[in-house]
Amino acid sequence: MPRYEPEPRPYELMVLLRPDLAEERLDAAIERIRTTISDQGGTITFEKRDTPWGRRRLAYPIQKFQEAIYVLFQLTCPPSKVREVERELRLNDQVLRHLVVRMDE
Template sequence: MPRYQPEPRPYELMVLFRPDLAEDGLDAAIERVSSLIQEAGGTVTNIKRDTPWGRRRLAYPIQRFQDAIYVLYHFTCPPAGTRDIERELRLNEQVIRHLMVRLDE
């Protein structure tokens, strides 16, 4: 009997990267998160890393950092794939915080 596979849903993911990443290291970290999404069966539709995002002051220190580099991802993914993405983000040492929300249709 075939299992029910839910349709991919739209998500928004905000990732705060360490501020001490060099420009090429930041590009690699952004690409790494994009590949995580694709490995989970998702499709990245937009990556926003410039105005109004980018390097910003934090409201309170996280670990020992006062600043962070904000990157916003929009993507579609099957619901089961989001667990894998969040697990990998928690293990990634370049990510100091992340938040994934499902967008309303």
């Protein structure tokens, strides 16, 4: 019997990266996030990493860092694969925090 797979839904992903990453390591970290999303069947529709985001001061220290690099992604992904994307982000040591929110359609 075929298994039901719901349609991909739109999500917004905010990632806080370590502020001590050099520019080429920052690009590699963002590319790693992109490939994680695409490996799980998602597609990135929008990415914002400069103004008004970019490097910002944190409200409280996270892992002894006072600043973080903010990157915003808008993506579509099957609902069953979002948990796997979050798992990969938790395992990535360059990611301080992340949050995935389902967007209204």
